[in-house]
Amino acid sequence: MNKQVLISVSDKTGIVDFARGLAALNYDIISTGGTLRTLKEAGVAVKAVEDVTGFPEMLDGRVKTLHPIIHAGLLAKRDDDRHRQQMLDKSINPIDIVVVNLYPFKQTFDQSSVTKAEVIENIDIGGPAMLRAAAKSFRYVSAVVDPDDYKDVLQAIQHDKLDTPMRKQLAAKVFRHTAQYDTLIAGYFTDEAFPENFTVTYEKVQTLRYGENPHQQAAFYKKPYEQGMSLASGRQLHGKELSYNNIQDANAALEIIAEYAKPAAVAVKHMNPCGIGVSEDVNTAFSKAYRADPVSIFGGIVACNRPIDVDTAEQLSSIFLEIIIAPGFTDEGFTILTKKKNIRLLEVKMDEAKSADHQLTTVKGGVLIQGNGPKELNHDDLIFPTETKPTEADMTDLWFAWKTVKHVKSNAIVLAKDQETIGIGAGQMNRIGAAKISLEQAGDKAEGAVLASDAFFPMPDTAEEAAKAGIKAIIQPGGSKRDQDSIDVCNQYGIAMVMTGTRHFKH
Numbered sequence: 233m234n235k236q237v238l239i240s241v242s243d244k245t246g247i248v249d250f251a252r253g254l255a256a257l258n259y260d261i262i263s264t265g266g267t268l269r270t271l272k273e274a275g276v277a278v279k280a281v282e283d284v285t286g287f288p289e290m291l292d293g294r295v296k297t298l299h300p301i302i303h304a305g306l307l308a309k310r311d312d313d314r315h316r317q318q319m320l321d322k323s324i325n326p327i328d329i330v331v332v333n334l335y336p337f338k339q340t341f342d343q344s345s346v347t348k349a350e351v352i353e354n355i356d357i358g359g360p361a362m363l364r365a366a367a368k369s370f371r372y373v374s375a376v377v378d379p380d381d382y383k384d385v386l387q388a389i390q391h392d393k394l395d396t397p398m399r400k401q402l403a404a405k406v407f408r409h410t411a412q413y414d415t416l417i418a419g420y421f422t423d424e425a426f427p428e429n430f431t432v433t434y435e436k437v438q439t440l441r442y443g444e445n446p447h448q449q450a451a452f453y454k455k456p457y458e459q460g461m462s463l464a465s466g467r468q469l470h471g472k473e474l475s476y477n478n479i480q481d482a483n484a485a486l487e488i489i490a491e492y493a494k495p496a497a498v499a500v501k502h503m504n505p506c507g508i509g510v511s512e513d514v515n516t517a518f519s520k521a522y523r524a525d526p527v528s529i530f531g532g533i534v535a536c537n538r539p540i541d542v543d544t545a546e547q548l549s550s551i552f553l554e555i556i557i558a559p560g561f562t563d564e565g566f567t568i569l570t571k572k573k574n575i576r577l578l579e580v581k582m583d584e585a586k587s588a589d590h591q592l593t594t595v596k597g598g599v600l601i602q603g604n605g606p607k608e609l610n611h612d613d614l615i616f617p618t619e620t621k622p623t624e625a626d627m628t629d630l631w632f633a634w635k636t637v638k639h640v641k642s643n644a645i646v647l648a649k650d651q652e653t654i655g656i657g658a659g660q661m662n663r664i665g666a667a668k669i670s671l672e673q674a675g676d677k678a679e680g681a682v683l684a685s686d687a688f689f690p691m692p693d694t695a696e697e698a699a700k701a702g703i704k705a706i707i708q709p710g711g712s713k714r715d716q717d718s719i720d721v722c723n724q725y726g727i728a729m730v731m732t733g734t735r736h737f738k739h
């Protein structure tokens with residue numbers, strides 16, 4: 233008796249050639265409605281599932297292959313006498329290969345004009361049941377879920393290499409696939425932020441040469457069907473492969489640049505911004521970001537939220553950068569930058585929408601999960617506790633500094649003037665330390681600048697240092713028991729203070 237293959241696929245890519253190959257290797261093909269038609273039209277000899285089961289497809293395709301004759305054919309242990317006898321008693325033939333890919337649930341769900349009923353109908357039941365049965369029976373049955381495997385499977389059969397280890401690999405792929413499929417369905421059924429168990433699913437983009445350090449292995453994964461403003465959905469146009477650290481830094485640059493609607497440029501080093509500029513055009517924005525810290529930008533990453541024009545490309549090409557990220561490059565700009573062999577150019581669609589992703593941090597034996605963040609603040613959320621109030625121009629810089637300080641590692645202080653960072657104190661174990669670093673970096677430029685702090689002032693010392701340097705306005709969350717001490721200092725020196733009521737720790 234010939235071996236049997238059951239083929240039931242939604243994505244019909246490559247299926248005709250695969251089926252022809254299997255037929256040529258003397259496999260009898262059984263198939264479901266649409267797949268059967270495709271194969272018949274291509275002249276492949278094929279039998280309908282209902283001719284095997286004696287039971288028609290019913291309920292609009294909700295029941296096609298869910299039948300004991302199919303599932304016994306997949307689940308019987310071929311080396312078990314009792315199983316063999318039961319199969320003989322019921323005249324059931326074993327199925328040797330299952331080729332199934334599932335209803336396109338996520339693709340249907342992502343369509344803009346789709347009804348809830350259509351989404352539900354695209355939850356595949358019979359397909360996963362067959363795949364899982366075949367995968368459980370990997371000692372006897374091959375479960376093929378990925379069209380990319382058709383060629384290898386055919387070759388393996390031809391060379392008598394479709395053995396248990398290979399079937400086990402195919403089975404593992406099946407269980408990963410059905411787990412991902414169910415995770416996406418569960419995500420559709422509830423938007424509960426913290427369910428009783430938290431299942432995530434990602435798809436591999438690439439294996440990386442190494443992780444944060446050369447002795448660490450690493451890979452980059454993306455959300456299935458990712459289309460937002462992210463590295464995963466961006467395109468690398470030029471340069472060497474991204475490293476683990478490149479991806480982390482580039483992602484930090486993207487998170488920051490998403491804050492600004494006007495033309496902006498951000499330079500990032502070790503996941504902290506070292507210079508940010510906002511202006512009327514990208515070229516001036518980059519000049520500001522560069523001037524903010526011409527030392528730290530060396531070997532850094534630059535992201536701009538406007539296409540890179542020729543002038544900006546000239547400026548960028550005069551310094552050593554690892555990566556430039558932008559929504560596009562003009563032809564001339566691209567020509568200039570690609571003269572540098574090693575620079576990586578990434579094209580990423582820019583939008584201001586903040587991602588709703590959870591943030592996951594592994595801890596020993598578990599994971600911490602948090603939502604992505606507070607509401608956008610507006611003027612009505614602010615408190616102005618000092619005698620001096622900020623001017624409109626001060627407010628522009630205060631907002632700029634506030635948006636920036638959110639992305640600096642805590643304890644963080646940012647000084648800004650004319651929408652340009654002039655001093656950034658990052659990752660210090662005490663707030664006054666971060667303030668001193670930022671003020672030292674700003675030097676004389678601190679006179680007339682604004683200061684943002686990611687968390688409240690536990691003491692008046694930061695306000696005192698700011699006053700000494702000539703800072704004219706401060707934005708900070710407020711909420712310290714000793715807020716009044718800092719307010720008193722500001723009143724003494726005519727500094728305007730703004731309280732946001734929102735803290736922005738970033739550890």
Ligand SMILES: NC(=O)c1ncn([C@@H]2O[C@H](COP(=O)(O)O)[C@@H](O)[C@H]2O)c1NC=O
Pocket residue numbers: 240241242243263264265266267268293294295296297298332333334335355356357358359360
């Ligand atoms: N209900 C069933 O018994 C069943 N058996 C197989 N399917 C799916 O039907 C699809 C193929 O359908 P067709 O050959 O009619 O185009 C495959 O994605 C397969 O996973 C089923 N459909 C959904 O559950």
